[in-house]
Amino acid sequence: MQGFWRLKFRQLLTEIGCPVFGTAILVFALVFVPPSETHAGGAPLCSQIFVEVKTIDARETFTAADVEVRTAVEQNRAQVKALLSADEALMAKLLAIRSAKQTLDISYYIFSRDKGGYLILNEVKEAVKRGVTVRLMVDSVGSMHITHTELLALIQMSQKEGMGKIEIVTINPWTTLPRALARIGHMLTGRRSETVDSQVSLNNRSHDKILLVDAATPEMLAIIGSRNIADGYFGLNRDGREAFRDVELMIRPPAGEANTAISDVLQTYYNRLFSNYLNKALAEKLYRFFRVDYTFEVDRMEKTYEEYVAQETVRNRLAEMQNQDFLKTGFEDSAAGLVHEIQNLTHDKEHFVQRWKYWRRQANPDSLMRSLKESILNAKKKVTIVSPYPLLGKRDIRMLKIWLLKNPQAEFELIANSTATNDSFVTQAVFDQYVAPALLKLKQDPAIGDRLRVYSYHGLDAQKPELKGNLLHAKIAIIDGKDVLIGTSNFDPRSRIHNSEMGVWLDGAQTVEQFQSYSNSLIAKSYSWGAPEWHQAREKGWGKYQQILQQYIYRLTEALGGIHML
Known part of the structure; x- marks a missing residue:
């Protein structure tokens, strides 16, 4: 009998928990968060990042203080x-x-x-x-x-x-x-x-x-x-x-x-x-x-x-x-370089700003995120990033613009989840209301244009359209089709300054090609972010209400200072 009532209680939580939580967020946002003056006509909300990014030109560069380039990651032969x-x-x-x-x-x-x-x-x-x-x-x-x-x-x-x-x-x-x-x-x-x-x-x-x-x-x-x-x-x-x-x-x-x-x-x-x-x-x-x-x-x-x-x-x-x-x-012969963020396990700084400052100045020389930034800055042709929760910050987007302007032939593509597949609604709200619009703003520069692409993974099977798409959870970075990083990091602030993360850089040609093909298969089940089909997908079912909730979640997050910490 005890097991019966426990099951009923879980079912009740499942049925009313999410609506009640969502309603609470809506009420809080409507009552306490002032409307954004920059929001108009249903366009995605965005912060002052556009003001900062649009002033960058190709002559700018990163100093050692901007991106503390790590020493070379130790490479070992492996299969x-x-x-x-x-x-x-x-x-x-x-x-x-x-x-x-x-x-x-x-x-x-x-x-x-x-x-x-x-x-x-x-x-x-x-x-x-x-x-x-x-x-x-x-x-x-x-x-x-x-x-x-x-x-x-x-x-x-x-x-x-x-x-x-x-x-x-x-x-x-x-x-x-x-x-x-x-x-x-x-x-x-x-x-x-x-x-x-x-x-x-x-x-x-x-x-x-x-x-x-x-x-x-x-x-x-x-x-x-x-x-x-x-x-x-x-x-x-x-x-x-x-x-x-x-x-x-x-x-x-x-x-x-x-x-x-x-x-x-x-x-x-x-x-x-x-x-x-x-x-x-x-x-x-x-x-x-x-x-x-x-x-x-x-x-x-x-x-x-x-x-x-x-x-x-x-x-x-x-x-x-x-x-x-x-x-x-x-197996294939390849160089293998371990990168990680193990220093975060013993971090004693509670405040976000303190942690960020510590990461920039004292992160370990084999830091995963620092190695990724250096690899992107050294790339000449194409960078592909796959992540379920890629919450890029102002500095990250500024770095991408500088890199694209300095390499006129280079391309950047990002593959992330959509509202239909994400298991973190708050994270998806920040991505759709802040990160993706900021990246697409870069495309307005004629010198960049379509060399920057953002994809929203829907995961739908053409043979079984009635089934919900599976969630994207892979974390991959491919540099110039020659190197690939496979690991646990979502390439977001939490992975950078809170979690212990690990990954391995590889250069095996066959392995890199496999992961590139895998990324292409994800793109085949994705919409281009902001495209007409992307908007149509968001209008289905509860999509309209999800968009409204996204806006208020973003406004609440911005009011509490979370966005400006990115």
Whole structure:
């Protein structure tokens, strides 16, 4: 009976939660936010960025103070292979974990307690039984749960004789009472606790997504990209579709060499994540619930896997991948350079301006965002950016204009979500009311024109137009068709100054071409932002009301100062 009422309560929240929240925002905006004097005729709202951008000419340049160009990212030889399809990505992870002989290192922002999560945990369980040493990290916000009984089950199982060692930590948890009280006290009084980390912000999140098998050995295999562990990323939804369009990358050391440099780099990075002093070992919860037997979670893992492989298509594909030696064949030689924003995990500046200043002056030399800016400034032909939430700021747009004016043959294209596919309505409101109009304003300069293109991904299938388009979640940057960055960063302020992010620069010709083709396939399912078909799509269904809500969300965000921080 308790489960029945819990289900009814969730359904009630789903049905009335969003309308009530949206109505509250509308009322607040209408009552407290003054109308924008610059808004007219339904045109997208925009800030004073146009005044700043239009004064730029080709003679301007960036000084070291404007863009602190990083030192060259360390490049290591590696073998790489793209994982573009959802089902293949899941099966590759299962086979990779199954192949582990010594160590297994895993970290994901979202590790859901659904079919996809239990399939991965079942393989981790089997690895522990084989004596493999396992380290697992989950973010305390992205993978929020009160008890994490599925993870405690693995710890409990590992304490039996003959099992491998497993360590599980939650990253920067806010659920511990002493830390929460200390941080509240710090916010109210300004006094920092001497015994509890009270000043480090709860905004410091690990957005990393990495799977390392037998790290720091010649047999190392890494899977890096932007896919989380959840049904929607693996096509395990009820309709069998991939809810999120996403990409990943497999990395191995060079074939036939004793060179383990890339393995060492990735292992060192994971060690830094795992040993962060803000992490909390999940094993401590065992002492609170030591009388509980978590065998039921182990049974669920096994049952989930049995149901998965009971499907003939799954069985056949797994067998085919094993016969083809999928984890070792089809790789391409490439340089691989790791970039990241790990310094954000221990950032103790609460205020946005303080964080921004710190990022500009003291960011690590292998900063992902700094490496991207430098790569764009050095590009000569074409830059393609794919991101679900690309909240570019005034300086970013100013940089793009300077770069386009200095390179008359260069092109820039940006592929982002639309209101039909985005899962963050506030972010989409800022993009549609601020970022996209600012970029299109640049096109009015005859020297730029159509060399700058902004696409709004709708994800609709021409064969099944009745189905809603899947959400774009991939994060890709392609420079001159020669280099590609695959990682976790959304190329937005949060990724720049709050989250720990990671990515890898590659130059393998075949791999770059694969991701360029992938980007082109996204464009084929996109509208040009601001085009007639884009406007028509926004008028369908609840589109008109979404546009009104977007405007008020933007006005509220601008009134609170959020826009001027970009």
